[in-house]
Amino acid sequence: MLGLVREVAPELLKLLGVGPITATQILVSWSRPGRFRSEAAFASFAGVSPIPASSGFTNRPRLNRSGDRQLNRALHTISLIRMRLDPTTKAYVARKVAEGKTSRDAQRCLKRAICRRLFKILEHSDRDAGVNSENLAQAA
Secondary structure, eight states: OHHHHHHHOHHHHTSTTOOHHHHHHHHHHHOSTTSSSSHHHHHHHHTOSOEEEEETTEEEEEOOOOSOHHHHHHHHHHHHHHHHHOHHHHHHHHHHHHTTOOHHHHHHHHHHHHHHHHHHHHHSSOOOSSOOHHHHHHHO
16 A cells, blocks of 8 residues: 555655655545646545534534545544644644634634645646556555
8 A cells, every 4th residue: 555655745744744645535536637727626525514503693614524535534633643743733733723713613724724735736737647646545
């Protein structure tokens, strides 16, 4: 599995918090270039896009519980590792909490940022013609 991920998308493994299992899940869920029209569509598919929830004078986004749950779990794992090990991510979460967000809201924002970065990597990188994500899905 690690060998296939290195052939298909070695740049994923360079990201902090992305191991072979999470990279495999990301590639299997992403499928191919052009599947998603935008990073917002990919985020919605992953279940990390905010859903507006308003009641009276309260307007705030709530957690999206739909989408690909395995991909969401992979993003959750990446966010937990980054919040524990990466000083930049720690500062990002602290800034979001200082803005008045709860820790869960800050983690939702972080997952959306990670999703945005993954989409850019997957959509704009060159792929080897010999190995594709269908081969990866069959090997998993």
